[in-house]
Amino acid sequence: MLEKVREDWKAVIAAQIGDMAREAGATGPKPADIIVQEPPRPDMGDLAFPLFAYAKLLRSAPPHIAALLKEKIEALPTRPAGELLVSGPYLNVKIDIPTIAAELSSMIAREGTSYGKGSAFDGKRVMVEFSCPNTNKPLHLGHLRNDSLGESVSRILKANGADVRKVNLINNRGVHICKSMLAYQKFGSGETPESTGIKGDKFVGNYYVRFAQWEKEDPSALEQAQEMLRAWEAGEPETLALWERMNAWTLDGLAQTYRKTGIDFDAYYYESNTYKLGKDIILAGLEKGVFQRDSDGSVWMDLSDIKLDRKVLLRSDGTSLYMTQDIGTAVQRHEDWPFDSLIYVVASEQQYHFRVLFHVLEKLGYSWAPTLYHLSYGMVNLPEGKMKSREGTVVDADDLIDNLTALAKEEIISKGRENDVDDINATAASIALGALNYYLLQVTPSKDMIFNPKDSISFNGNTGPYLQYMGARISSMMRKWEDMREDFKDVPFDPSVLILDDERELVRSLAAYPEVVGKAGEGKDPSVLTAYLYDLSRTFSRWYHDNPVLKADSKSLVCARVELSSMVLYVLKNAFYLIGVPFLEKM
Template sequence: MKNLKSEIKGALVSLLRKAELLKNENIIETLETPPDTEMGDMATSISFSLASKLGKPPTQISEEIIADLTLSKNSFISKIETKGGYINFFLNYQKLSEKLLKKILEQGEIYGSSDYVGNQEVLIEYSAPNPNKPMHIGHTRNNFIGMSINNILSFNGYKTHPVNEINDRGIHICKSLWGYLQFGKKTGSEGIKNWRKLLEEWYEDQSKWTIPKDVGKKPDHFVMDYYVKAANMIAEDKEYDRQNREVLQEWEKGNKKVRDLWKKMNNWAYQGWDETYKRQGCEFEKYYYESNLYKRGKEIVLENIDGNLFFKSDKGTVVANLERYNLPGLVFIRSDGTTLYQTNDLALTEKKVQDYPNSKLIWVVGGEHKLYFKQLFQVFDNLGIVKKDECYHLGYGLISLPEGKMSSRKGKVILADDLMDEVHEMVKKEVEERNPELNENEKRDISEKIALGALKYGMLRIDAFKNIVFDPKEIIKFEGNTGPYLQYAHVRANKILKKVNGFKNRYQPEKLEKEEKLLIGKLLGFPEVVEKAAKEYKPNLVANYGYELAEAFNSFYHSCPVIQSEDETKEFRLTLVKAFKITLKNCLTLLGIDTPEIM
């Protein structure tokens, strides 16, 4: 589905081709949007690229070009000017508004979408928390990026497959098991005991051990308590570390009692996550579990150890030799025979390719793992699992506390649930002040939509690759570049439309004010922004477009009376408000942001 701005650009290219100097030039790449509408709505800098070739100044070249151009009566261009070597084009907003507004109202919730990729498939792996703790603010950013990328790619015609990979086994998971055995007994115990003996006691009578409902905790938070205690102790004592590695070795041997405890604690974590995912709006087509795949990962490594890729080091580890690709080696099997994340990633990716054979693969994972994914993609390529060109690591920056990077081992972390609760309560105070007549359920529902909208927009408006120092007080403001500002613009448009009992859509006024032109021009740009966001995997482009659109609407709102206008002007402005509401709604939907009816 070709968007109107692309049609206009195509018409501009055809027009410029009529100039003798441009018959064989690449014109489309030179088209741009001037920084000021006084300089036109579109422009080309092609005179500058021709200057050295023709030995003429750009100003002379631009004059020669426009001398060959004649506008047709049906053109979307009203006039052409040259300035400083640039050729500037001014849109015919009368014609543009008629075609654009009609298109927006006809297409509704699909306005801005496209099908430029055909039936191409893409698998997006995101979230990937560890079931030894609840999700934190870093997972929240990951979730929001993954959700929005899924929405944006789907809107652009991709068949998307959002999946989640759960690292449900390994040394980190065993820390919470070891911690629970040491500290989870209802009667308590003095000192650290033999974990094997504690495991026997737990297996014989689990009623003597604390469970989440005993202490009134969300299950994933309950699990984290034991992980933090254990992780801090294990980091400081080699004996405790040795015991924890014994737990892992017993798990890998299939020890039934260890496995039963592991299943119970993982299920507690999953129960807690389900609540968090539901609140954030996360949905996955498929879950992959490391415990189902890790053996296959080890098999892949051992099957290829005699080749040119894997070798056994003098330390007893199995390493991928990547020197010829200017990459450092990567360990896949520890000296004690246990496996690592990357071992599982071999099996997981093999499985994903089997399940989705025609898909490009995207990993939404922190940017600090950039080198790891370069190494991993090269190994995939060498093993024939998938070509590295079909793999993409969508990295994102860290979120810092005032004192620096978060660490769940030390307990210095903002948990996703706590963050959502805190922002919800801050927003609720504002909602109560503005709408005291609402009942508690209404206040809670509206506050939740605004709070989640504030969080999502606050994270997504910033380029994913950049680090964030997160300040909840700033993101909930109803003014400025915030989610609530965009939501309020939608509420304002809705209120205007509700004030009339009905009206005839009018797409072309007799006269257009400057603010109306600016709003129409911004509506025109939505499909192009969405397509660019898909091609570059940048939801921040959609977020910041939404802010610019809301700004243009608010300027229009304050300068151009709608309800108080005369009949035809009123009908046109109501139609423009309706088109704005549709476009902003589509924009917010791509970001996973709900629009409350009132604020």
């Protein structure tokens, strides 16, 4: 809505500058050439159009151009609603907030949970790969950033019209998997998750750590793991049986964590099912001369045309690498669900890998290879430093969520709100999930970040719980309004009484929400939404603190402020869903 207002004003200003330019024997700008900015202060208007670029064209100083433009536009028989202000070399516009507010009220009432959705990706089939755990350890904090980002981007793209398919690649083969298997075979003594009471993925992960310890004691440990991988690829029954058993333990544990975090997928792919296809594709490429075989039997690709060295695609013993199976998986996915784009949500450490993967697929002649996209995200660490899986120093996802839930419950009790919520445990879990997702998403994906659990769960500041509390406060007010509504049934919504700067700012912000969703989708960046939500909530909080709503001076003002609050509530709910923050009616 706000975008249309800007475009209308750009068209009017371009037309008037064009008229002035023709009088000087020159050609004026197109609407797309007109720059629009936001004034530094509310009293200076809502839109600012700098006129420096037209001084030479019109042979006049920018302040004079601004004054002349104001005069010409005000004389037009029809023009967009709004007040024109000259501010030095700028022509500013104070938009007609009552008109915007009235349109906004009707639109939100009509569209409800669809308000903010766009059409930029209409007709596009977008596959999003994220999570992609190994079956030798549980999910950790790094996976949580991946999951939050993948789920949020999927929802945002869908809100922009895309047909989205969320997929998960289970990395269930390779030497790293064999390390856990070998350690269990050597040190497990037949124990199971059931016999020990340890969640399946953690149980298997303990043996991955145990292998790292054993490897320091026995130099042959790695070679034994590689021999087990060869036995697995050869289909040795005992090895396959152990592999299936330990994979099942891990997958059961991972499923429990996904349920806890609200993550789900439309399809699962397993490396064990796609690596052979990858090998076949590599061998076919070798026959076509796309790849080369080295003297030791390994298969390579020359990457000099993208200014890189060589990349091995099959080892000398014929076993696969990550690259091999990723090639097979990509081809299998396009056969299963022909996509217009495939987004890989994977840490920035793998930038080289995806650059090579995309190049290999292009060289193999797949027409869809240019549509592949690596959504690279930075590392997430703790204040005390980097995590290391093999040393057992990672932050376990389940433990972190349980810790956040406990902190949220303590906060509820410390503020004496335990009787204000319907279910303290469920509420605490929702606060924990909101804290986690918001904190992980508020940083631009490409940047590294430090996750501080105590900071994330705070009810004050730029946090998920702060936003959830804002939604709960408005919900509480709306419940009180329901008891009063009958006395105001004949009072219409009159947006002209919303004259305060904060009220204008709230209306502008609400009208801009669809643009924000569009921008987040275009950049595949949920932090655009988190920044918007914090600004909206902070403005509402300040306004709500300083101005009565249900006890405003007149019935007309009460109704107008209630309607404004209701619109804020709708936008909070809609935006919360896009970033995985549970909405709470009570908190």
